[in-house]
Amino acid sequence: MNDSAPAAARRARVRAPELIGEGGWLNTGGKEYTLADLRGRIVVLDFWTFCCINCLHVLDELRELEEKHRDTVVIIGVHSPKFVHEAEHEAVVDAVERYGVEHPVLDDPELATWKQYAVRAWPTLVVIDPEGYVVAQHAGEGHAHAIATLVEELEAEHEAKGTLHRGEGPYVAPEPVATDLRFPGKALLLPSGNFLVSDTTRHQLVELAADGESVVRRIGSGERGFGPESFNEPQGLALLDENTVVVADTVNHALRAVDLASGAISTLAGTGKQWWQGTPNSGPALEVDLSSPWDVAVFGGKVWIAMAGVHQLWTYDPRAGTVEVAAGTTNEGLVDGPGAEAWFAQPSGLAATEERLWVADSETSALRYVDTEGAVHTAVGTGLFDFGHRDGDAGQALFQHPLGVTALPDGSVAVCDTYNHALRRFDPATGQVTTLATDLREPSDAVLDGGSGEIVVVESARHRLTRLRLPDEAVRVESVAHRTQRAATEVAGGKLALDVIFQAPAGQKLDTRYGPSTRLLVSATPPELLAAGDGAGTDLARELVLNPQVTEGVLHVSAMAASCDDDPANEYPACHVHQQDWGVPVRVAEGGADRLPLVLAGMDAPA
Incomplete structure (x- = not known):
């Protein structure tokens, strides 16, 4: 409709x-x-x-x-x-x-x-x-x-x-509440030995002394804004050179640069507006919109961007002054392969080595990486709805919404397992996941302090940096596994009518000047759940066929519609994009529904 x-x-x-x-x-x-x-x-x-x-x-x-x-x-x-x-x-x-x-x-x-x-x-x-x-x-x-x-x-x-x-x-x-930091997001060890911290809720960067506690200076006005002295919920930090820090200015949808000598703030990429489907995703960096950049890291001579808002990785080329998509399709999920075909789900943490760019893919509770050829791989994690705290073999291990990842000197990586309040470790050599520390509070990032041999963790919900000695033996914890608690929708086997309901708001109409203004993409986990009806199309209604051999799974539905002001006298009407991704757990049951209505905009009476 x-x-x-x-x-x-x-x-x-x-x-x-x-x-x-x-x-x-x-x-x-x-x-x-x-x-x-x-x-x-x-x-x-x-x-x-x-x-x-x-x-x-x-x-x-x-x-x-x-x-x-x-x-x-x-x-x-x-x-x-x-x-x-x-x-x-x-x-x-x-x-x-x-x-x-x-x-x-x-x-x-x-x-x-x-x-x-x-x-x-x-x-x-x-x-x-x-x-x-x-x-x-x-x-x-x-x-x-x-x-x-x-x-x-x-x-x-x-x-x-x-x-x-x-x-x-x-x-x-x-x-x-008076604290030096308030829900800090990410941290960076500076060449001076001090720490730079994104003080996210207060829209500032804070430089702390080498003790990780004493405030040296604050950068930014502390007010939301996109001006020469303002940030808006900044997150990721990376050194571009000894005197320049790149900042993922998340709610400004921009990359900013800070001159460490003067504290001056400038813009490297982004317009201050959020990227939407149909707008350019490559070109001159200051002319292309971004979408909630959450972290940054230098890998292969470029600044890689965890573009959480569109489930992709982008790159910024400091020499050319351009941005482009490096991996991800904007579809939300866990799919490996060449960068152009891979799916992410809110990538939120990055760490680079010479051979890999590690990615904390938060909504799939996964640890993933990009190799030097640009291909995407999953080290730990199974998908959007499985999470928990389980150590052991990577194929069975579980995280819960990790936001940070840190490369360790021995080739392993530390993972800030944010919603488990833990610091975890994955060793590629053994394929094992262990727990390094518990009783943290929403750890969101960690950096190595090379001089002390300690790892410094951003305890976001305790508003502080916490030093930990990397233990010789990992902490042992009882395994816990979860699935998202939403009840599955019972559907009948065989044909299922998918109906994405969209009614253009009052005073608007569908924008068909350049072709279809709607898009629908359907897939499933496991893929075998769908016998027919998967793939992309422009009609918001579609007949699906469920495989009778698969009794439960998740239907992934992504819909987009564009509408414009309906005023014939206006040569340049304002247009608006409406989009949503659904992950609908379904269970095939006798007497189940033969129609699945999903409301993008409008009304559909509850069953």
Whole structure:
């Protein structure tokens, strides 16, 4: 379904289910809310989880709406975890501060509200009108403009009816905490022996003395921005030469350079805008958009970029001043092979040796590497839905959302196993994974201190650097394995009608000036689950055929639609891209559904 719908049809009278979550409420000063408490306001529910880069993009997309309509709109984040760690209340509290969330958040560790609203993907946005009815649902990114237009319509409609109540919202800011670092992301050992740390939540870089504690200086204003003195949630750091540090300026979607002598900040790559499908992904570095660069490393004479926002690795050529895609297709998953065919899932950590570029591929809980020929290999990890803490042979070992990787002198690598609060080690010579240290708190990066023989770990959620002596024998831990807790959708064997629902927002139409404006890509884990219907196409509806010999698995669906303002008098209408990836666990069962509806934008009544 991909045609435009009138406002009356779009606003089906579906009463919004109540908001429930065992974890309680954050950013409300301790008060709990019901939908009745919010009657008279336009409510936007943002179903998110803090591991998800697309969810972080949506948080930033909503900031302007949140500010402009603060007296009529209440945004409520419903935190719905994927990983076991994300179900911990303390971790949600940390994430809300880490990413600057300035609206109430309902902690829903058991996915109770997620199920009530029949949500199938992170992120999903649901709009509720002042009378308590659901009027729109959007999955994925790129919907902020459509929601802003809908909000203005709802304001006018309910102002006229007398059902709109303006006033202060329920958000109560938490008390600030005084620490030298606040959720630091990455660290770098400088030629001076000092450490440079990306102080992510405070939008700065901090230089610490060789003790890893004493502050030498701060670089950046500390305010979000893309100016000559500003960063926006910076992460990865790499030495380009003895006096220049490359910075992955994540939320600015840019690579920045810092002159260590003067502290001056300049831009190497990116425009400050997020990359979208259909825009150039190579060319002059200052003319090409990037998407949430999370880490950087110098490998083969180029700066490699962990482009978390589009599940790819890019390179920046400092001599030519250009960027290009080096590996990854933008499809999310774990597929090895030539760079142009490989799939990643939110690569977030890089470490280079002469022979390999190691990659912490966070959403697949995997350790991967790129060889000198550009081919991608997996050392540890099996896919998007398997994770845990298990040592032993690499084929059976498990991580949980690792964000950092560090090359060690003996050819092995240390992995910051972030959601397991551990430092792990993989030895390519033996194929074994061991645990080096536990009881860390969300370690996100580590660097070797060559002078001391110690490894210095960024304990992000403890706001500090922690020194560890690499032990002769690894710590032993009990093996734990998990799968994501979302319940599988029961489907009938044989034919399954896949229907991605997209209704162009009011005042817009599908952009068909240059051909089809929609794209659909379908695959499965295991691949044998699909007997027919996999591959790419432009129709958002497709008939799939499930293999009767495979009783369960995951359907991977990636959809994109482009819509433009529908005004014949406007020669250059504004256009908007809407996109989302779904991983839908399915189980073949007698009496199961023969239709799988996925809402990209619009409404589909829950079954």
